[in-house]
Amino acid sequence: MLLAITKSGDTFIPSTLKTHELQLIKKQNLSYYCPACKERVVLRAGLKQIAHFAHRSKSDCDNLSKGEGKIHEQGKKDLYNWLKAQNVEVSLEHYIQSIKQRADLFVKWNNRLFVIEYQCAKIPIKDILKRTYAYQSISIMPIWILGAKQMKRLSKYSIHLTKTLELYLHSTPYCQSPLMYFYCPIRQQFAKFHLFAQTDTSKAIGLFEFNPLRELTFFDTPHTQYNKEMLDEWYKEQFKFRFHLPKHCYGKEKAFRNWLYHMQLHPSTISSFVGLPIRYQLKMNCSIWDWQSRLCYVFINNHKRFSYHQVMHYMRPYKKSQMLLPLVNTPIDPVKEYLDLLIQLKILTFEDNMYFVIRRLKTYCNPQEALKGDKKMKDLLKNKVKYK
Known part of the structure; x- marks a missing residue:
């Protein structure tokens, strides 16, 4: 540790002193104590290390640096x-x-x-x-x-x-x-x-x-x-999702792939509106493709209009507990981020506290069409979408 206290209770930080000053201090053989446990500590100051204090080897102090x-x-x-x-x-x-x-x-x-x-x-x-x-x-x-x-x-x-x-x-x-x-x-x-x-x-x-x-x-x-070059990085990840299938799937990823199969969906032809970049994705407990595809194909495509409360209730199983995000102190919600993007991309409108579906999200006929759709999406995000 870098700090100790003297017999009089004053703090002492040896690393703030010059080398010759430290040598004089060491010769005085003064006593220094841990500010937590009040045990006596040893001053260590050499040419190859920062001057600091150390507890004795058998100390069980809570303040002990390891x-x-x-x-x-x-x-x-x-x-x-x-x-x-x-x-x-x-x-x-x-x-x-x-x-x-x-x-x-x-x-x-x-x-x-x-x-x-x-x-x-x-x-x-x-x-x-x-x-x-x-x-x-x-x-x-x-x-x-x-x-x-x-x-x-x-x-x-x-x-x-x-x-x-x-x-x-x-x-x-x-x-x-x-x-x-x-x-x-x-x-x-x-x-x-x-x-x-x-x-x-x-x-x-x-x-x-x-x-x-x-x-x-x-x-x-x-x-x-x-x-905007960050969207090029996202575009590469979208390509990877479509065509680089993992050799082994476990847990939520395996469940997601099974769900895609059950829904007769395939990553290579899924809508380009799935997998859009969201800054607060860390609040979700699965990948962007997982929850966004479920939201699009199960919820949005089966509603003409819906409320904020309805969509949040549907997405609740896909969110992390706030207890796992102790340093994230913002009300920004990733699902709301995504819905705002879909409004800017003319998929939804929002009026009188209700979301209205303008057009449903469809799959592509083949992978080549999907690649063209992803390229168009990247250009749209670069030129028209404002991230608030």
């Missing part, structure tokens, strides 16, 4: 100095007694409380949820910033998004799309990933924004101007 590593320590230090330089009230390695949890950074800003967790190592989903909900239970907003090694880019506009990484997506009423944060202390570079759409279970399309840390301020206004 091999966080040099990158993690440097990242915490950089973020702490960055906030201090902006005159933001911040505490390093702040221990919160009520929930027995240590925050990397504890921030007071604009009459609100925040914690920043700089997470370099992979941790279980249950730990992410536990720590996030613990902060929220005492009205503290958690912000997770990941180490750069956890960013697995697949292309200029896509990222490998596991179920674990999905939990680090942030969203508030002020964000038009979910955000994920990364920081590299080696380059002192901060990165934001603005989610545009999720296609399969492990891939997300979006915009990367890279900035030197010194050029940013705490709570910068999120960037939301999407690049």
Whole structure:
């Protein structure tokens, strides 16, 4: 840990001192204590590591750091100095007694409380949820910033998004799309990933924004101007869905493929209005092709008009529990996003709190016609559709 307290209760951060100053401190053989358990800790300061404190080997303190590593320590230090330089009230390695949890950074800003967790190592989903909900239970907003090694880019506009990484997506009423944060202390570079759409279970399309840390301020206004080239990335995924059938299907994907067979549908000829990019797809518990095809072919095609309540009732089984999305604090609904797109694409209209079906969605006669339809859809989305 980077911080300890003295006998008089003052905090001491050795990494803020120069090398010769640290050597003088070590010679004084002063006593330092953990701010959580009050046990005596050992000052470690060498040429190859950031000056820090360590518990004795048999300690069972809740504040005990477990091999966080040099990158993690440097990242915490950089973020702490960055906030201090902006005159933001911040505490390093702040221990919160009520929930027995240590925050990397504890921030007071604009009459609100925040914690920043700089997470370099992979941790279980249950730990992410536990720590996030613990902060929220005492009205503290958690912000997770990941180490750069956890960013697995697949292309200029896509990222490998596991179920674990999905939990680090942030969203508030002020964000038009979910955000994920990364920081590299080696380059002192901060990165934001603005989610545009999720296609399969492990891939997300979006915009990367890279900035030197010194050029940013705490709570910068999120960037939301999407690049139309991201729709080219989506178009590739649509092609993959149509013609690259998985060798093995399990769980919900297998159930979806069986449903398609039962409905006499095939991915190669399904409507181009199925699989449209939705920014809050993470709120659904199945793929975009799964729930959108069911909504189109079972619900919309069998109604001349319907209410918002009716469609939400039908889609309820395909939505995730809010408990699995602790950092997504926005009322934006993916089904509503999709219906808004269909209105812009002249499939639906909305009047007097009712949706009216202008034209039904049909399958194509052959794969060649489907490819032409997808190309036309991509052009429509680029030129006419406004993402709100």
